[in-house]
Amino acid sequence: MTVKRNKKAALTPYYETDFGQAYLGDSLELMKQLPDSSINLILTSPPFALTRQKEYGNKQEQHYIDWFMQFSKEFYRLLADNGSLVIDLGGAYLPGHPVRSIYQYELLVRLCREQNFFLAQEFFHYNPARLPTPAEWVTVRRIRVKDSVNIVWWLSKTENPKSDNRQVLKPYSDSMKALLKNGYKAQMRPSGHDISDKFNNDNGGAIPPNLLELANTESNSYYMKKCKELGIKPHPARFPKDFADFFIKFATDEGDLVLDPFAGSNTTGYAAEKLERRWIAMEINEPYLDGSKIRFEEEIDLFNTAEKINGTTQKV
Template identity: 40%
Template structure:
C-alpha cells in the first residue's frame, strides 16, 4: 500500500502492508513480540480467541490448555509495554462441554496475570462489553431447556505493568506525564459545567436535573422517556438550556433517528450528560452488516473475520489511554507519538481506529487470509478496484494487488 511507516523501525520483520501511521505483520505474536524493543508500546488492545467448546476457523485453544497458552504471550507483553502503558484484553466466557455450567477459565487466567510471581501485571480496572444483540449460546441451555439466560456481557480487563498513585491530571489541561495509565478523562462541556454549578448535574451520582437514575423513574417509566421529557426535547425547551454548539451537535446526531425510540439514558449520553449506564460498561451491538470492510469482502469474495471487535471498544480505550495529538512535546514513548498494538488483530479494526485517531499502530495476525482482507479498512473502493488483479480467481495473497 504505502511505503514503510515509522513503526517498522521497531521490528525486524517485513510488513505485510503499511498505512500512513501503521503496519500489519503476519506471524505468531509470540515471535513478533520478541523483535520489539523494551518499553516500545504504549497500548495493547486485543481480543484473543476464546476458550470455546468448539474449534473455530480462526483457531482457538481448548479450555483445558487455554490459560497456559495465553500466559506464553505475557512476559513479552509486559517487556514491550511502556511503564505507563496498558494491556487491554477482551475475553469472553464459556460453558463447560456438555453441561450447563460456566467455566471459570478467564477468572483463573486473571489470577495468573496479576500474580507477582507469574504475570506480574496490575489490574487497573475491569470493564464490561454489553451486547444487547448477543445470540444465545449454547442454545441447548438457553433456548431449548431454558435453564440459562443469554450471556450478553463480556469481560474486558485493563492491566498495566506499573501503577502510579499520583493524580493523572495536572492543574492545567494536560495529563500528568508519569501517569498516563491513570488518566482522568472526564472533560466537561460548558453545558455540563453550567448544570453542575446550578446543582442540576451531580457527577458523583452520574444523574441529572431530571433524576433519570432514580428508582422511581425506572419503575414509573419502565426505562422509556416520560412524556414531559420527550416534549421538552421536541419543543426545544431542554435544548435551550444547553450552549449553542451542544444543541447543534445533538440535533445533527439525532437527525437520522426517531427521537421517540431513544431511551432517556441514550438521549442524555448523546448530550454528554451521563446517563444510567456505568462508565465501565461499553454498550455496543456487533450487528453491522454493511460496513466498508464487509462490503468489500463480499464484493471480492473474501472471507471476513467471523469474530470482529465492535469499533466502540478499541475507540474507547485508544481515547482513554493515549493522549490526543498534536504531539509536539511528546517525549513519553519510543517514537514521536503513541504506538497502539493488537496482537490478535483479526480484521484490524484496532489499527483502523488508531489511524483515525492520529496514533501509530501495529497489527499482528497469524492467519494470512484475515490479514489480507484487513487491508480493505485502509483502502477506498476505487483504490481496491484499481489494485485488484481480476485475472486471479481468489483475492489470495498480496501478489494479487497491483501497485500500479
C-alpha cells in the first residue's frame, strides 16, 4: 500500500492511498465539488449533540439539528438511488437532570419528513467495555445504569437501498450447529410461528441482529501505539473498525465509493481500503487528519520490519 502525501491545497487531497483520498476542510463546502449520485455509502459518526463541550467540536443540543440538516441536503444529492446513509449517534442527558435528550429522534423525523430520507432500519451500537457514565447519575448518585449504546440510523433515498445480509453472517451458535447436524422436525411453535423444514438449511452462518456488540479495542491499535510513539495527540472519539466493516460489507460491493464527511482519525477510510472500496474522507481538523495517515502506514511498517528480520533493509 502506498500513501502519497500532498501539501495542503484547495480542492486537492491532503493525502491519497491506493483506493482513496482524504481532504482537509469543511465537508459542507468540499461535498459541493462532488457530482450528483456518486456515493454508494455515507458512513459517519458526526460530532454528537452533547451538553458539555468536547475538544473535537461537538455542537450544543439546541443548535445541533439545524446544523446537521445543512449537511443532509448534500448527503441526499450525493447518494446513488440505491445508496445508504449510516449515522452513528451518541446519546445525551439534559443539563443538570437525569433525563435524556431526544435529539436523535428529532433529527430522524426531520431527515425523513423534510429531506425525504427513508428509515431502512435502526441499529444499536453496543460497547460492553464503555465506562460507567454519566458519573453523576451512575456512580455518584446511583440512580441510572451506564449508557453503553449508540443509536445508529440506516437511511436511504429510496425504499430499496442496496444491501446483502449474507455478507455479514455470524458464526452459528453451538445449539444451531447441533440442530443442523441432528435435524429439526418442522412444526408450529407455541408462539404461533410455523417453522418449516427450510430451517435445517446451512446458510453459512447466522443472520446478525440489529444490536451490534462491538467492544472498542482501539486503545491497543497500531494507530494509538504509533501516536504515542510519535507524540501525536490521537482523536478522542474513535469508533471501532469492526463497526465500519459491518456496514461497508453490508451495503456496498467492491469498487463502490464510501464517504465519511466527519472522518476524524479516518477509521471509515481505513476499513474501506482493506475491503477494496474506493473512499473519500473529509476532516476539518488538520492534526486529526494528519494523524490519520498512521492507519495506512501499518502495512508498510510491518513489511519493513519483516525485511529487516530477513536481513535486508529494503524499503517500500
